[in-house]
Amino acid sequence: MAEAMAAGMIESGTIEPERIIMTNRSNEQRRQELMENHGVLATQSIEFAVREADVVILAMKPKDVERALEGIEDFITNEQLLLSVLAGVPSSFIEEKLEGEQPVIRVMPNTSSMIGKSISALAAGEHVSDEQVTIARALIRSIGETVVIEEEQMDVFTGVAGSGPAYIYHVIESLEKAAVEGGIETETARKMAVQTVLGAGMMAEQSEDSPSALRKKVTSPNGTTQAGLEALYENGGGEAIEAAVENAATRSKEISNQFNKKPVTQ
Numbered sequence: 001m002a003e004a005m006a007a008g009m010i011e012s013g014t015i016e017p018e019r020i021i022m023t024n025r026s027n028e029q030r031r032q033e034l035m036e037n038h039g040v041l042a043t044q045s046i047e048f049a050v051r052e053a054d055v056v057i058l059a060m061k062p063k064d065v066e067r068a069l070e071g072i073e074d075f076i077t078n079e080q081l082l083l084s085v086l087a088g089v090p091s092s093f094i095e096e097k098l099e100g101e102q103p104v105i106r107v108m109p110n111t112s113s114m115i116g117k118s119i120s121a122l123a124a125g126e127h128v129s130d131e132q133v134t135i136a137r138a139l140i141r142s143i144g145e146t147v148v149i150e151e152e153q154m155d156v157f158t159g160v161a162g163s164g165p166a167y168i169y170h171v172i173e174s175l176e177k178a179a180v181e182g183g184i185e186t187e188t189a190r191k192m193a194v195q196t197v198l199g200a201g202m203m204a205e206q207s208e209d210s211p212s213a214l215r216k217k218v219t220s221p222n223g224t225t226q227a228g229l230e231a232l233y234e235n236g237g238g239e240a241i242e243a244a245v246e247n248a249a250t251r252s253k254e255i256s257n258q259f260n261k262k263p264v265t266q
């Protein structure tokens with residue numbers, strides 16, 4: 001995720017690559033790769049990275065955050081803005097760990113950051129000024145669209161947009177599989193599936209019609225789409241997506257709850 005965000009920020013011209021410091025403590029090859037592929041500075045020293053930064057972005061797994069915070073608490077200052085992309089980790093947990101009045105903004109991007117097409121939510125913690133929200137939004141805007149939400153909405157946002165690309169990739173996989181099973185060559189099948197999703201997404205973005213109106217326009221009475229949708233609904237279509245969001249949001253909530261009772265295991 002950190003790499004996707006860095007790539008998006010660099011690609012959009014929002015920040016020069018040499019102003020981004022990435023850390024990896026143990027993997028020299030990975031540091032080399034990050035420097036060569038993106039032109040960023042990659043260091044083993046978390047202390048150096050944090051001391052140099054105006055904005056610190058946390059992007060480790062939730063299970064690693066406690067140790068990560070213990071590793072920076074001695075040198076991070078309240079003048080530095082901390083962005084956390086960690087699913088489910090409450091800003092209050094980070095604030096309590098770091099003491100003082102650390103400005104913390106939770107950010108939930110998705111992996112489409114890599115090409116500047118994320119939709120990212122920002123939720124400000126207790127010690128964040130309006131100006132810091134503006135700064136964070138400008139930074140995160142470089143990887144796609146942004147919305148500012150209440151922290152309690154983060155779970156459902158994560159279920160829809162953080163995890164959402166995976167559901168859409170699954171749709172692409174299914175379309176491709178069906179095309180191949182129908183006798184189409186794999187490369188063409190992939191192209192058909194991807195372009196169908198891309199075209200529908202762009203239509204939904206650019207058309208004045210709602211997605212529902214657009215769906216109706218594809219659906220000729222008693223035609224092929226009607227037959228296709230009937231099978232989709234019979235097999236749980238939209239409900240499956242809603243269940244996916246609900247389960248992901250529940251998992252996000254579960255992770256949050258774990259941060260109120262230690263130790264953290266997931």
Ligand SMILES: NC(=O)C1=CN([C@@H]2O[C@H](COP(=O)(O)OP(=O)(O)OC[C@H]3O[C@@H](n4cnc5c(N)ncnc54)[C@H](O)[C@@H]3O)[C@@H](O)[C@H]2O)C=CC1
Pocket residue numbers: 001002023024046059060061062064067068069071085086087088108109110111162163
């Ligand atoms: N993958 C995704 O689509 C999204 C992920 N996220 C969040 O982003 C975070 C990272 O996810 P991924 O990139 O998928 O995981 P990942 O496992 O690919 O990357 C996590 C990185 O953090 C490093 N790390 C662990 N402890 C560290 C420490 N103390 N200091 C510095 N680095 C440390 C690990 O070595 C690893 O390279 C998670 O908290 C996840 O909830 C949020 C939105 C979308």
Ligand SMILES: O=C(O)[C@@H]1CCC=N1
Pocket residue numbers: 087158162163
């Ligand atoms: O699967 C996860 O936990 C992360 C958070 C949102 C997307 N990926």
